[in-house]
Structure formats: C-alpha cells, structure tokens
Amino acid sequence: xxxxxxxxxxxxxxxYEEYCEEIKELWESRWLSNAGAKHKEFEKQLQDYxxxxxxxxxxxxxxGLEVAIDAFDLKGEVITTPYTHCSTTHSIVRNGLTPxxxxxxxxxxxxxxxxxxxxxxxxxxxxxxxxxYGYICDVEKxxxxxxxYNLKVIYDAAHAFGVTVNGKGIANYGDAAMFSCHATKVxxxxxxxxxxxxxxxxLDKTNTLINFGFVSHEEVDYVSTxxxxxEFEAAxxxxxxxxxxxxxxxxxxxxxxxxxxxxxxxGIRLIASQEGVRxxxxxxxxxxxxxxLNRDEVQARLAEENIFxxxxxxxLTSELACYxxxxxxxxxxxxxxxxxxDCVLTLPMYADLTVEEVDKICDIILK
Ligand SMILES: *Cc1c(COP(=O)(O)O)cnc(C)c1O
Numbered sequence: 001x002x003x004x005x006x007x008x009x010x011x012x013x014x015x016y017e018e019y020c021e022e023i024k025e026l027w028e029s030r031w032l033s034n035a036g037a038k039h040k041e042f043e044k045q046l047q048d049y050x051x052x053x054x055x056x057x058x059x060x061x062x063x064g065l066e067v068a069i070d071a072f073d074l075k076g077e078v079i080t081t082p083y084t085h086c087s088t089t090h091s092i093v094r095n096g097l098t099p100x101x102x103x104x105x106x107x108x109x110x111x112x113x114x115x116x117x118x119x120x121x122x123x124x125x126x127x128x129x130x131x132x133y134g135y136i137c138d139v140e141k142x143x144x145x146x147x148x149y150n151l152k153v154i155y156d157a158a159h160a161f162g163v164t165v166n167g168k169g170i171a172n173y174g175d176a177a178m179f180s181c182h183a184t185k186v187x188x189x190x191x192x193x194x195x196x197x198x199x200x201x202x203l204d205k206t207n208t209l210i211n212f213g214f215v216s217h218e219e220v221d222y223v224s225t226x227x228x229x230x231e232f233e234a235a236x237x238x239x240x241x242x243x244x245x246x247x248x249x250x251x252x253x254x255x256x257x258x259x260x261x262x263x264x265x266x267g268i269r270l271i272a273s274q275e276g277v278r279x280x281x282x283x284x285x286x287x288x289x290x291x292x293l294n295r296d297e298v299q300a301r302l303a304e305e306n307i308f309x310x311x312x313x314x315x316l317t318s319e320l321a322c323y324x325x326x327x328x329x330x331x332x333x334x335x336x337x338x339x340x341x342d343c344v345l346t347l348p349m350y351a352d353l354t355v356e357e358v359d360k361i362c363d364i365i366l367k
Pocket of ligand 1 (some may be wrong): 060061062063082084087088130156159180181182192193299
C-alpha cells in the first residue's frame with residue numbers, strides 16, 4: 001500500500017451541492033457582507049447551539065479576541081499563560097496591556113488557578129486564559145478569584161467549540177469567550193471567529209468595533225478596525241453546523257482508539273477526560289516523558305512515513321522572538337508549561353481519520 005499523506009488536521013466540509021444551495025441566494029441579493037441574511041441566520045443558530053445570549057461573528061478568531069479585549073477598555077496587567085497560541089498573547093499586547101505569565105497545571109495544561117492570586121497587583125485588570133485542546137480551565141475557581149478582585153475574565157476558547165460543562169455551554173463562563181472558526185478547527189467557516197459575551201452593553205460596543213467604530217452611517221465613536229465575517233463564510237458555517245455533532249462523534253471514535261492503543265505505555269502521557277465535560281476531541285496531544293524515543297524523534301519517525309504530527313504548543317509564547325526580550329525571564333515561573341512544550345506532540349486528529357490510520361500511527365510510535 002502506498003503511504004498516503006496524513007496531516008495533523010483535515011477540514012470538515014459539507015457536500016459541494018449543499019454549499020452551492022446555501023450560497024445561491026447571494027446571487028440574487030448581492031448582499032455579500034455587513035450583517036446580511038446568512039450572517040443573521042447563522043448568529044441565531046449559534047446562540048442556540050452554543051447556548052449563549054450574546055455573540056458576535058468575526059473575520060477570524062484572533063480579531064474576535066483582540067477586539068473583545070478592546071471592548072472592555074482595560075488598562076494595566078493581564079494574567080495569562082505562555083502555553084497557548086501566540087494569538088492569545090498578541091491580543092493582550094496589541095491592546096497596550098502587559099501579559100503576566102502564570103504557569104499551567106499538570107493535569108490538563110490550562111492555567112493553574114491556584115497560582116493566579118500571587119500574580120495579582122493593583123494594576124491587574126483581567127485574566128485571559130485558554131481552554132487548551134478543548135479541556136476547560138477551572139472556570140469556577142477563576143470566577144471566584146475574578147469576583148474577589150473585580151477582574152474581567154476572557155477565555156480563548158478557540159479549541160472549545162461545542163464543549164459543555166454539566167450540559168451548559170462553555171461560553172457561559174467568563175465575561176467573554178472566543179471560538180476560532182478557522183479551517184483547521186473542529187468547526188469552521190473557512191476563516192472566522194465567534195465571541196460570546198455576558199453583557200449586552202459589551203456586545204453592542206463590539207458590534208461597532210468590528211465595523212471601524214461606526215455607530216451610525218455618519219458617526220464614528222471609536223478608533224477601530226474591520227473584523228467582519230462575510231456571507232460566504234456564514235453560509236459555510238450554516239452548512240457545517242448541520243453536521244457538527246456527527247463530526248465530533250467521528251473524532252471521538254478516533255480519539256478512543258488512540259487512548260486504547262497508547263494509554264498505560266511507559267513514558268507516554270495522555271490527558272484524562274474531565275468530569276461532567278462533553279469533549280470535542282479537537283486535538284490529540286501526547287506527552288513523551290521518559291519514553292524510549294523523545295518527542296522530536298517520534299515526530300521524525302512519523303514524518304518518514306508521511307504522517308505529520310505537530311509540536312503544539314511549542315515554543316512557549318514567552319520564548320518567541322517578539323516576546324523573549326521582555327518576557328523570556330518569566331519562563332522560570334512556568335516550569336510545567338515549559339516541560340509540556342518540550343514533550344508534547346499533537347497527533348493527527350480529524351473527523352475522517354480512520355481507525356486503521358490511527359492504528360498505523362500507533363504502530364509506528366510503539367515499534
Ligand atoms: C487558532 C487559534 C487562535 C486564532 O484563531 P484564528 O481563527 O486562526 O485567528 C487563537 N487561539 C488559539 C488557542 C488557537 O488555537
């Protein structure tokens with residue numbers, strides 16, 4: 001058998017016919033962006049699916065986070081972690097705020113809620129935390145801390161579309177939560193993002209911030225950007241939303257096979273599922289710590305067989321060239337994040353990944 005290329009991810013797609021049917025009206029209406037019919041319909045469906053009262057659609061996940069932070073008009077320091085996409089850190093820094101890097105916990109690599117308080121000063125204004133690989137942060141403890149010190153809580157939920165806690169949509173936690181709808185994510189709109197908000201006031205402000213700060217045709221109240229989602233993206237979202245539960249179920253099958261094959265192997269660590277949480281199986285991270293091969297060797301072996309796993313998240317954002325000088329020293333405060341980034345490999349994970357392909361990947365790792 002020829003070695004078919006297996007990438008770390010592969011976009012879910014509706015059928016060609018389904019998408020064409022969905023965009024047909026656009027040739028009639030010629031309304032292609034700026035809150036058109038598809039945009040409005042998609043927003044309604046998402047409020048229902050994500051189980052949240054207020055949300056805004058964006059051109060991509062990053063601007064969904066950056067603009068949401070802007071809407072809160074914050075100043076000072078933001079407690080966050082370096083074990084995330086650079087987007088999280090960029091969205092803080094591009095808002096003129098200072099990231100303060102807290103370590104992650106050793107169970108699921110989300111922010112270590114027990115360490116947050118030691119970083120709080122009179123300059124602290126918010127906590128910006130990531131639901132890593134769709135595993136959720138300790139949302140209850142974070143909420144308690146935020147209430148005690150009057151801080152905003154903004155979640156980078158880019159990985160967490162469709163995740164629920166005790167039946168409640170994950171975006172009900174925090175003052176805002178951003179989902180990325182990039183082509184590589186569990187749920188996508190080609191490019192796109194969704195941010196859910198707790199308060200209507202912040203929602204209304206955000207809806208002006210995504211459109212240059214226009215509050216009416218002739219009035220611009222804020223210095224802002226263009227972060228709008230267009231109708232073709234919304235139409236892709238409407239199609240993909242019809243299939244999301246089925247796509248997640250297919251991912252679950254692949255994930256369960258990985259767990260079956262890799263759990264209990266000495267030197268290989270997986271993240272345990274969280275109680276009461278409906279997972280979305282967005283990634284399949286494996287930590288090679290004391291295994292006969294190190295992470296880089298496993299990655300190279302897989303690549304020889306045309307299988308492409310990724311070191312995600314590596315490096316830590318505090319170690320990136322753009323942040324190293326200012327924040328590199330903070331790495332000593334985040335040993336758990338540092339170690340995770342040195343041993344992690346995310347294996348291929350997507351809805352169409354077959355059990356045979358999972359077996360092939362595991363055979364190579366275990367050989
Ligand atoms: C993908 C991702 C983003 C950025 O989302 P885009 O839609 O690509 O802009 C931000 N944070 C995390 C954790 C991500 O994985």
